[in-house]
Amino acid sequence: MIESFEKKAIELQQEAIRNTQIIEELAGLEKYIAETYVSRVFYEIIQNADDCGSTRFHAFSYKDAVILFNNGTPFSDTDLESLCRSAFSAKQRGSNIGYRGIGFKSVAGVCTSVSLLSGELGVYFSRQKTQEVLSQHSRVPLLRVPHLGSLNEDATSFAKAYMVANHMKTCFILHEASTDSLLIDLKGLNRTSIAFLRNLKEIDISINNYSKKVMAELIQGTERKIGAINQKDLIIKTDVNVDDKASTAEHRVRIWNFKKIGVSTDVIDDKPVRLKKNDAYAQAFLPMLTTTGLGARINGDFSTDPSRSRINPDKYTRDTLKDLIELIFMLLDRLCDENLQDIEKELLETLIPYKNAAMFDISPSYISDQIQAKISDGDRIILAGFLLCPSWLKKTDYKKLAKAGRYKPLSFDQVAVGDYESFFFSLGATKLGMLKALELLAKTKLTSAGIVSFWRHILDDIRALGQIQAIDSDLCHNANLFICSDGTVRSGNEISQLKDADVDIIFMASLFDLAGRSTDAADLCVHFGLPVGKVPVTLLETIQSSLRKSNSSIHHKMLMLIDKKSQTETAIAKDPLKSRxxxxxxxxxxxxxxxxxxxxxxxxxxxxxxxxxxxxxxxxxxxxxxxxxxxxxxxxxxxxxxxxxxxxxxxxxxxxxxxxxxxxxxxxxxxxxxxxxxxxxxxxxxxxxxxxxxxxxxxxxxxxxxxxxxxxxxxxxxxxxxxxxxxxxxxx
Incomplete structure (x- = not known):
């Protein structure tokens, strides 16, 4: 094996001697890669460690060097050649995270030379040594020509001892490393950096006075298979030490895998959490800076831009997203068949798109459009039978309305109403407009809180108020919208037919509060069939200045009631002489x-x-x-x-x-x-x-x-x- 490494190293050196001009051009390419991959160095090294089957990755500073270790499969001569060449890799896309053969070149921007120890392999990379071999002083790349032997005996001896003691198989020594640059990179590593890796379970890095250790452990008993979906929970522990000040955090993360797509979110109190829009990043096995537009992190074999920091929305990325679209479609199909399990509903909740959020740097409606197209192509999914829950109504009353209209309820605890309505309405679900609400309110009775919520909505929202005023009076008169003094909810028609039925004064006062000094509350009461004589005169008195400015016949009747009260009531004296x-x-x-x-x-x-x-x-x-x-x-x-x-x-x-x-x-x-x-x-x-x-x-x-x-x-x-x-x- 040693002979094959020596042969490969000499072969690469001879090739460089024969192509000095190309070598000089490669130096420029390496410089571009190092600058482009700035703040992604550790990501690339971790990716390489995961690809070679490592379960542990350690890195720490030693004197003026930073030493990197992993316990994966040792290098072969083919691996050495892939490391040296640009855009030359034996890795297959889809089976490995990296496949371009350029990621490791990023270390050229943070050190002056590199040593590699792996199994029987021992080589180093040095621009100065390469210039000596090529007998030229022009620019040369750092990671193109390997040299047999050791560059720094002290660091090499230390590294070999660490490898033996900790069962590590491969080591890179970054000589004269720029620790400031690496520290910036290190601080970006977090619990999401390890969640989707195939093999790595421990990342332990210590540079100068800053250390970070991230460990992922499967929670026993959480692995489940729901049809084609595989689910598991991890505990990810992060230990950070800065200037001897230590902190520890533990996070539970749930991961669902479906075909070539992975979905991840945090778990709090045993319940998966819908992530905030700016916390839900796409991952090409390692975190990108591209948000998903959903309530979850999405991992897949996505194309990335040259910096490996953002998703490239090319054809390959869109093809990969087909699995995500198929997953959401499958969940909707089960929802329509009323076979959706609770754990599947929790997954669907995280996958509902945020309204107007760009998805994977494509269009905001990309996923909705794709699902809508799939729905149009078949007859399996019909969402018209689902009633959407409006923001102004609590779940208990919403379910009453849905039942009254023979609709299926559809609600999610963590999804904002705007996101929920935008997504499901675009797929054909029924929205609760004012006309539909009044039709259903004629068939059922809400709780007192639900009635007040309805009134608050129409008095606060001018659009809803306009819709109500345009609806046929017969429908309005039959809607159960009044709380009576005996606690019963009745319609305006029912109250007008019952001589002893009076509306609750506190309920009515709350309506007048919502309307302020306007006549809206009084007008709506009459519009909903409440006889003018049933509107408490004490409340009409609070808006009489507005009533007197109106030419409405209804307002004139209200003023007559006020005047009659003033003429007939007898005030009790308020001085001590007349009080009993x-x-x-x-x-x-x-x-x-x-x-x-x-x-x-x-x-x-x-x-x-x-x-x-x-x-x-x-x-x-x-x-x-x-x-x-x-x-x-x-x-x-x-x-x-x-x-x-x-x-x-x-x-x-x-x-x-x-x-x-x-x-x-x-x-x-x-x-x-x-x-x-x-x-x-x-x-x-x-x-x-x-x-x-x-x-x-x-x-x-x-x-x-x-x-x-x-x-x-x-x-x-x-x-x-x-x-x-x-x-x-x-x-x-």
Missing amino acids: SQESTIKLKASDTELLTPQHRREPSWRSIEKVASKILTIMGYIVDDVSKKNVGYDYIAYDDDGNQHCIEVKKLEALGEDFLLTDNEIYVSKDIGENYWILLIVQPSPESTPTHYAIIKNFYRTFESRMTRRCIKYQMFCSEYDADFERLVFE
Whole structure:
């Protein structure tokens, strides 16, 4: 074997002597390759190590050199010749990562000379030595003419000892290496660099004060075969040490292989993650700078540009992508047959294209167009029976609509609505427009949250609002779009036929909030069949300035309701002389005035009134539990002698009969709790004075539901014109 290496080395030297002009031209080519492959040196060396069957690749600096090791198949004389020649390789495309025979030439840009030790082979490459052999001082390539022997005995001895101790088969010594350039290259290596390699499981590199170790290990029990798809999970561990500061990271990666295509994504909490658009790179076994336009990394035998950093979208690349298109087509076929397994759906979720994203540097719609063409060529895939989920609707209500229309639901947890709609709508799936939505809303009832979501969508989106206004009134009147005071969802037609059916005031107030000062909410209520007389007048009052500017007959009717209310209602007096006030049944001690003094500087002023309220409840015989800090919609729970609990919200007034503010949370909670939600009113004319009166309003929501008004200045709820039996508070 030694003789064959010697013979090959001499043969290459003699060839160079006979072709000095060509050798000089090759020097220029080598320089071009070194400059083009800048920051890709380690990628090329790792690729070569993987191609020769290595499972381990080590590299580290030693004095002024960087030494590279792998445990793959040792060099043959043919391998030596391939290394020396340009664009001459025994590797076959498809069976190896590299096939051009030029990648290793990139090291010429980061060192002055190279030694190679592999099995019985021992040669070195030196421009100076080559010039001596050729008896010329013109330019010569570094990696073209091998020289027998050793260039640096110290480095060679060290390398041989390391190879024996660590069972390495091949070693390259990069003499007088530019470690700064290699460090930039090293920092680009990450967990994706090893995921698609066929053989390498360990990459360990240490240069100066920076080291990085990347290891891939198969997770036992994760290898699965689903039809023609092979799935496995890897744990990729990355250890980095910079200036003796160490960090370790572990990532779980899932890989699906289908024919000549590999798909990869990260796994978090046992679920594959749809990658962000700018994190999903194409890989020609090693990472490229080209994004896939999908939610996953895609590996294949793609053509690359001269720098080996980007995918070249040539015919070979497009032919390779046919396997990816066939994979997506197969998953869609199983989806239509309702045979798609959960793990297949997870894969499909990662393969849905991002909207307007260039795919493999081709057109944004390339994959969708190819799949659409395959669908047109056959009758296996029909997506019209699937209803797309709109962004404004939650999954529970979406499934109700799909069921009502006898559609198949189609939704993905991680795919943005724009990407999901763009892809599946282009393939024939049904989009939920306003006309379709109203047709389905006449057949089913959404949850309260779903109803509010629908209204929010049409009031926020001017296009949806325009579509609604153009739809036939009969269809609109039959859509179940109103939440009534009894909690039932009804259509405008149904409410108009039921004398006692009234819309929920809180629901209606939320619609008016969404519409702001415009009449849109009121107009839509009527458009959906709600009788004008069923629209709460207190809400119409908030938009009456807009109503008075209109010539609409509907708006005129609304104004008549407002005027009628103003003429007929009788306001309860809001001064102490007209408010019902009784003698006190509760007497507080003079020492209880200390309750009004803050315990510390940060205690809010309203806290003192809450403490007075607790004292009042205690005197009344209740056991009081303070829950004011829990944000549950009330301040205290008061337990009576029978163990019944009552939820107490405390409100401070400055005068008898004064309006008081209610938060949306308090209103919703009072409605849910019902008769055991009480309001405790305490009158304190000024911060310096002692409280003068108190009153308890029991079953607050049902008692004063109609007395709550939403004021458009800040869109907050106030309770006014209420009846309360105030009693005096006396501090003795």
